[in-house]
Amino acid sequence: MRHWAEELARDHLAALGYTVLEENYVVRGGEIDLVMLHDRTLVFVEVRQRNRADYGSAGESLAPRKLALVRRAARMYLAKRFGRDDLPVRIDAVLVHGSKSRNRIEHLTGIG
Numbered sequence: 367m368r369h370w371a372e373e374l375a376r377d378h379l380a381a382l383g384y385t386v387l388e389e390n391y392v393v394r395g396g397e398i399d400l401v402m403l404h405d406r407t408l409v410f411v412e413v414r415q416r417n418r419a420d421y422g423s424a425g426e427s428l429a430p431r432k433l434a435l436v437r438r439a440a441r442m443y444l445a446k447r448f449g450r451d452d453l454p455v456r457i458d459a460v461l462v463h464g465s466k467s468r469n470r471i472e473h474l475t476g477i478g
Contacts, residue, residue, distance in 0.1 A: 396439030
């Protein structure tokens with residue numbers, strides 16, 4: 367785990383019944399913050415955190431380019447771990463608004 371917001375997101379999703387498979391999966395040109403399993407679906411999770419919205423909210427930081435990199439990394443993960451890319455998958459985002467001591471979590475499912 368690299369950032370407190372990723373730990374918070376991981377723990378939040380685990381409390382909802384998600385199982386952690388991988389944290390900070392890195393491939394050339396991309397990264398997936400969390401790979402989780404939920405109801406037989408592989409869920410690739412992008413975690414975004416902002417203390418303040420002066421330069422945009424956590425959700426606004428989910429640029430199309432970033433989602434394309436997550437999709438690319440997800441395809442590579444599927445090929446490497448399972449030898450195929452036709453498994454049930456989705457991409458979620460966990461947005462953390464605020465600081466480590468005072469925050470609010472927002473979970474967006476199926477964003478890309």
